[in-house]
Amino acid sequence: RARGVRKLQRLKSAFEACPELVIRNGSDLKHYRAASEGIFHFLKRFTPCVERLGLDEFFLDVTEKVAEFLGKPVTLSSIECYAEADGFATHLYKGRKLTLVETQTGVKSHVPARTSTVDQCNCGCHRRLQIGSCLAKKIRTDLFKELGYTASAGISVTKMAAKLSGEVHKPNQQTTMLPAYVPDFLAALRVRKIPGCGYSSARKLQAEGVEYVSQLRALSQKKLISLLGELIGSRLYLLCRGEDNSIVKPRGKEKTMSEEDSFLGSDNVVDVELRISQLLKGLLERTDARFERHGDLPSLLRLTVRDRVAAKKKGEQKNGYFGGRSSKQTAIPMGVFHPGDPKRDEKLISALMQLFFKLVPRNLCFHLTLLNVAVARFQPFGGASGNQTGIDSFFHTAANTSSRNNEKPLISSKRDRLESHNFFSVKMKVAKAEVASHPSLPRNKSEATHTNNYEPTKKRNRNKDRVAEGPAGSPGIIVTTDDAKVARPSSAVTAEDIDDLFNL
DNA sequence: TGGGGTCCT
DNA sequence: AGGACCC
Structure with a gap:
């Protein structure tokens, strides 16, 4: 910030302002989610009436x-x-x-x-x-x-x-x-x-x-x-x-959960299926964790895509708005999301591919720049016995949606x-929450420097290529290596630092 | 220009 | 299903 790097700035002009800038991959939100939850619980000690907006x-x-x-x-x-x-x-x-x-x-x-x-x-x-x-x-x-x-x-x-x-x-x-x-x-x-x-x-x-x-x-x-x-x-x-x-208004449990990824382009079904299954994998980790905590499972599955052509048209219409997404959704029998179902991935990927072909007819070319897999309509799920995992429950979902709006503001x-x-x-x-400002964070420089492998490129829209991978799962905090001028720790924050902060 | 979310139409 | 809003 002190050097003139601003939020939502183009990487290009950020590098102009601060050539030593190191960009860390921050697309994995799980550390931020954990941090946000920690703050949320901390705040609830002072009053139960806490509303969360975004993560921070x-x-x-x-x-x-x-x-x-x-x-x-x-x-x-x-x-x-x-x-x-x-x-x-x-x-x-x-x-x-x-x-x-x-x-x-x-x-x-x-x-x-x-x-x-x-x-x-x-x-x-x-x-x-x-x-x-x-x-x-x-x-x-x-x-x-x-x-x-x-x-x-x-x-x-x-x-x-x-x-x-x-x-x-x-x-x-x-x-x-x-x-x-x-x-x-x-x-x-x-x-x-x-x-x-x-x-x-x-x-x-x-x-x-x-x-x-x-x-x-x-x-x-x-x-x-x-x-x-x-x-x-x-x-x-x-x-x-x-x-x-x-x-x-304390919002209670999340109503939807989704994972998405954007990329330069995907134009073949094999690639799309791979990306979809990776998104699904991350999503299922989250639904599993939630199931353990709250005993509920989603009963709605949605796929969203952004096609480059459509996105561009929309963008022109709206003059800057980054839209152009379209989606299809389907009800899913409750039991399918159960962690114990051995065919879970298969079933869900199959369902997602069906949705995909509804969005992108088989005979048409496509050039996708984003995929999103979402689940919603969480419902309590009893356990091993007395639940329907078969055809019956297919017809169950519509009648079941009345349990909304049961959270009253305090x-x-x-x-x-x-x-x-x-x-x-x-x-x-x-x-x-300004993680980077914590004094207890390590100040070693070497890590930040060694990820600074940025080579200027003339290609546009290649921002992902500029993102240093960093240690696996490291949060995307932007730091500079110039600690003489910037009053911040010069090293990047690691997953372990976050764990330490939260005593995980 | 990310990767999430909520609510309304 | 999409749009607008929020971070």
């Missing part, structure tokens, strides 16, 4: 935890926290200079500069946020002590505000945002920053001359709904005003409404 981001609803401290005499040290900025642990957001904004379409949107600071609120939210910020500090300190990860956090009264606050001061810091500051903070953001307003919505809004959140407020709810649909439209109408009624949505600050919640986001 978490929301915590600490409303109840904070309430426990409210009744007590206000010695913040009672939760071992460290009052720093005005009694808030670390950064307290104090607003920023807002300027007159002129958009591409020439529409001007004035964002009023704040003249008076709003530093009091009689609902008690400041006190609660103060405690929440100390709790966050405590959590981050312990996280580093116990698991070795640094994290950034945002503390505020809604999920969205907490999430966005967390981005204000980034590596290894935290920021608390009082409710009064939220609307102005939002106003100056590009609409794309609003969680839920993605690439597609932002484009539609841009077509209306809307680039900033402040401009979004000028649109009526009806207009927004007609533009973006009922759900997103009405949500965005509120979000742009800082009103967010979404709740922190905090009801009524409680969480933002009508006043009385029903109050503190949300916290802990983000970006």
Whole structure:
């Protein structure tokens, strides 16, 4: 980062910025999954209400935890926290200079500069946020002590505000945002920053001359709904005003599991079958582990492909969106996924190849650049006796899908409404586990250097060729060998390091 | 430009 | 089955 290497950067320009850069193969996610799970369980010690977003981001609803401290005499040290900025642990957001904004379409949107600071609120939210910020500090300190990860956090009264606050001061810091500051903070953001307003919505809004959140407020709810649909439209109408009624929602077990691989091209069935069976193998390791833990098995199998031609067409339509995938899925009798079935691989590969030929008719040429094998619809599976593995159960799956939605959020949505600050919640986001920053990691240089066998090539789309294999299963952490200028350990992180961190 | 996920249409 | 969103 210090050298100008950025996330999502093209490898080409990353190498221009930092020629000694070493790229490690990070496509095997199992280490990250293990790390993520460790953090998840760690966080659940503080509150059961933890929502995971991706592998490295978490929301915590600490409303109840904070309430426990409210009744007590206000010695913040009672939760071992460290009052720093005005009694808030670390950064307290104090607003920023807002300027007159002129958009591409020439529409001007004035964002009023704040003249008076709003530093009091009689609902008690400041006190609660103060405690929440100390709790966050405590959590981050312990996280580093116990698991070795640094994290950034945002503390505020809604999920969205907490999430966005967390981005204000980034590596290894935290920021608390009082409710009064939220609307102005939002106003100056590009609409794309609003969680839920993605690439597609932002484009539609841009077509209306809307680039900033402040401009979004000028649109009526009806207009927004007609533009973006009922759900997103009405949500965005509120979000742009800082009103967010979404709740922190622990998601429970995964609903789908998949493995995928992308490659330069595959145009023959033998190769496709090989790739499919390798993906399946990895997937079955995961379904087996889950079966041991939870006793459930999938009953749906899906194959997804990306064809180069189709992908290119889609890409042109969407101007940059990396789509062009198509998929077929089929119900699978429950018993087939059972680890004890000796013909399991055979059956599943056969099923997958049938799906493949539905996607790519036998008489047609193809040029695939991606394959994905997914399973879903997990259902409890009793064991050896009393279950159907035969034809009967083929007709069973449709009737069985009613057991969804049985996980209730721990905090009801009524409680969480933002009508006043009385029903109050503190949300916290802990983000970006920075594995490479752990001081206990080895600092030997030789490993990183010996994998640095990159030879520049003029071919495009050959990025995979640039990826050093590294030790088997090593996580894909990008490090540089220049530890004089970059304050990071110069060696790569190995699987053993991760194991050590987690005492595996 | 990866390899995942969730939810909605 | 696909699209949009999230990391």
